[in-house]
Structure formats: C-alpha cells, structure tokens
Amino acid sequence: MTTPTPQQRVHGALLGLAAGDALGATLEFMPPEEIRRRHGVHTEITGGGAFGWRPGQGTDDTDLTIAVARAYADGYQLGAVTEHFLRWYRGRPRDIGGMTAASLGRIADGEEPLAAGAAATAAARGGGAGAGAGNGSLMRALPTGLARSHPDRCAREAAEISAVTHADPRCVHACVAYTAIVSALVEGTPVPEALQAGRRHHRCHHRRPPRRPRRRPGRAHPLGAAAGIRPGDQRARPGAARPAQPPPQRGAATGMTSDSARERDSFVWTDPDTGLLDQIGRPAAR
C-alpha cells in the first residue's frame, strides 16, 4: 500500500466522520447497556434511531462538520463559521443539541457569537454536574485539524469555534487537543507522536491559571484564556460575514498555498473532481 498524501488523508477523515456518524445515528442517545442488549456490536449502517434516519444519512455531527469545512473553504473567518451554522439552524434541523440551539438562537437574534456561546454555556451549567460541557463542539471540530498545520493557529481557531456554542473550558480544551492530534496525523505523524501533540497542547493550556471573567472591552475575553481569543477576534455577526479573501479557484485545490507551504488553508475542500463536501452533505437516497 502506498503512503497516502495529506489530501487523501483529509478526504478519508471527512468520509470517515460521515460514515461513522451514519453508523452511530442508529444508537444516538441510547445508553451502552441498551446498545449491547439490542444490537450487540453495531457494525452495519442501517439508519433508524431516535430520528428515523435513512441508512447513510448523517446527523448534526456531519452537518456542522461540513459547515465548519465550508468556512475553511472560504479562507476561514469565525464569522463565516457562524453564518454556515445559522444557515443550518434556519433549516430547522430535527437533531440539534441544547447548547447549540440556545446559542444559535441568540446569534440569530443578533447577539455577538462568543457572547451567545458564553451565555448558553452559563445557562447550561445550572443543569447539574457535567452540564454545560457536552460534545457538541468536539463533534464538528475535525476541519480545523485538517486545515491547519501550525499548532498555535490550529489551537486558536479550534478554541474560538468551540466557544461559539460550547465555551466551557472542558469543551474548548477537548477541541484543541483533538485538532492538534488530527493536524499531526494529516501530516503523516505516527499515532503515538500525534497523541503526544494533543497532550502537549492540553498541558500547555492547563498550566495557565484560570482567569476571572472580564467584561470590559479591549481586555482578554473570558472564553479565550485558553487560546488567546480577544474581543477583536469576534468578527462574527449575522449577515456581516464575508470571506477575507476570495475562495480558492477550482482546479488550484490540490496544492498548498504558495505563501505558506506548511499551511493547508485552501486545498482540498472544494476538490473539483469529487466535490466532496457536496457529496457528503447530500441527503441519502430514499
């Protein structure tokens, strides 16, 4: 077997996420003992589940992963991520997490995205131990690790995308560690070393003492202590998101950008041969 290229790894990661989501859709919200009792080991993509999915259909995990990926295809701005989230939200998805719904509802009403994420997180924390730290941002975090090879940039963007809906440090750090691992794997780093990359970021961010929330403009945002998010980064406003640079030209999508050979900014998302995002995002045939 030949060694896969980074582009093939990116394709494989996106397809793997979509396939895994479609496989797991059958079991969503089911406790482990019920899964064992009803399915044993679940290995076939059969659809069904809590929302009556068609076989092969993805859930919110796939939908929001594609939303993040589309923002990277546009050159990445947090505002573009939020715009793609809102587009999905306005389509009234049947499967949407509580904190995601709470935050996107606020953003749809005009609230600034990171403030909305903070408010949704704070509200969810009232729900008892573990509340406010769901996996709703981790499940969609993959594209940042696929698109970014610079560790600090990867961490910063993973953190701010998480904080749009899931600002709890447990969620933010999980996204930072996970995307660090993904980024290393796409580069061809052996698994043990890739895991070390995730641990390194995790430790790095956890060494910083927790900060008290600050609300004055111009100061570090309380959500951003882990990854240096500052109020100036909060560009996302409904209707205001524009790509900072023109989308990559089709056909130019197979190489790395010339000004940043290590950065995987604009390469495979809109692959002209496969249209991968469109194919993954297409509803399964009835």
Ligand SMILES: [Mg+2]
């Ligand atoms: Mg889901």
